[in-house]
Amino acid sequence: xxxxxxxxxxxxxxxxxxxxxxxxxxxxxxxxxxxxPYACRVLDFYDYSQPVPWSGExxxxxxxxxxxxGDSRMGAMYLWGSxxxxxxxxxxxxxxWLIDTMKLDNHEDDATMMDVLSTTDxxxxxxxxxxxxxRNPESYFDSWAYEQYQxxxxxxxxxNPDSDIYIMSTxxxxxxxxxxxxxxxxxxxxxxxxxxxxxHKNYMYYLDLDNGMTDEEGLIRDEYVGDGxxxxxxxxxxxxxxxxxxxxxxxxxxxxxCE
Numbered sequence: 001x002x003x004x005x006x007x008x009x010x011x012x013x014x015x016x017x018x019x020x021x022x023x024x025x026x027x028x029x030x031x032x033x034x035x036x037p038y039a040c041r042v043l044d045f046y047d048y049s050q051p052v053p054w055s056g057e058x059x060x061x062x063x064x065x066x067x068x069x070g071d072s073r074m075g076a077m078y079l080w081g082s083x084x085x086x087x088x089x090x091x092x093x094x095x096x097w098l099i100d101t102m103k104l105d106n107h108e109d110d111a112t113m114m115d116v117l118s119t120t121d122x123x124x125x126x127x128x129x130x131x132x133x134x135r136n137p138e139s140y141f142d143s144w145a146y147e148q149y150q151x152x153x154x155x156x157x158x159x160n161p162d163s164d165i166y167i168m169s170t171x172x173x174x175x176x177x178x179x180x181x182x183x184x185x186x187x188x189x190x191x192x193x194x195x196x197x198x199x200h201k202n203y204m205y206y207l208d209l210d211n212g213m214t215d216e217e218g219l220i221r222d223e224y225v226g227d228g229x230x231x232x233x234x235x236x237x238x239x240x241x242x243x244x245x246x247x248x249x250x251x252x253x254x255x256x257x258c259e
Contacts, residue, residue, distance in 0.1 A: 046253035051208035070128030076231035128168040171209035175228035
């Protein structure tokens with residue numbers, strides 16, 4: 001392909017230099033075809049089927065364009081966090097089915113999580129949902145929670161086509177009320193399988209909190225949580241550090257390829 005284009009360019013230069021073969025100066029001779037320009041396209045080489053890898057720490061200025069949204073687990077970022085420039089929104093016991101009616105804990109008005117998500121203009125959006133659906137049977141989650149989450153993602157993508165959206169996994173708590181082992185681990189597995197699938201099919205990033213914040217037994221580290229589930233100050237700092245070092249930089253994966 002390139003060899004043919006090179007020949008065409010050389011031929012064109014030769015004709016131009018000689019002048020005798022072209023009937024019109026500055027215009028194409030009759031029947032002469034200009035060489036086709038190089039075709040360029042932008043390709044994304046990121047593997048959306050895999051969790052976000054370690055990236056090195058991002059600059060603090062990054063968080064001025066970040067929305068952290070979720071349930072009471074995300075509330076730790078509001079209560080104990082040090083990312084002063086980030087916008088943090090949370091609802092205690094957030095249920096995906098009621099996301100447009102349950103009021104935000106950190107607002108004095110009647111704003112809901114859906115109000116925030118549908119109006120945000122942040123370029124980096126992090127979502128931590130799913131723990132309050134985990135007690136339900138697998139079929140219950142699949143019958144509506146998956147589709148409800150998908151509708152939220154569709155809305156976000158339509159409103160924010162250029163934003164980077166991170167779906168955060170449901171990390172393995174040390175305990176959760178009303179769901180003993182082995183059911184807890186089984187439910188966590190299929191919930192996170194669905195979350196990873198949503199990230200993959202929507203070309204969004206899956207942030208696997210179990211990969212780096214858990215102990216040798218696969219549980220969230222004891223020093224991170226005060227009640228087996230919710231982060232305390234130490235856990236919040238660890239979560240911040242995890243987010244800072246797992247950021248997808250488009251310049252690494254998105255390239256312009258010319259043929």
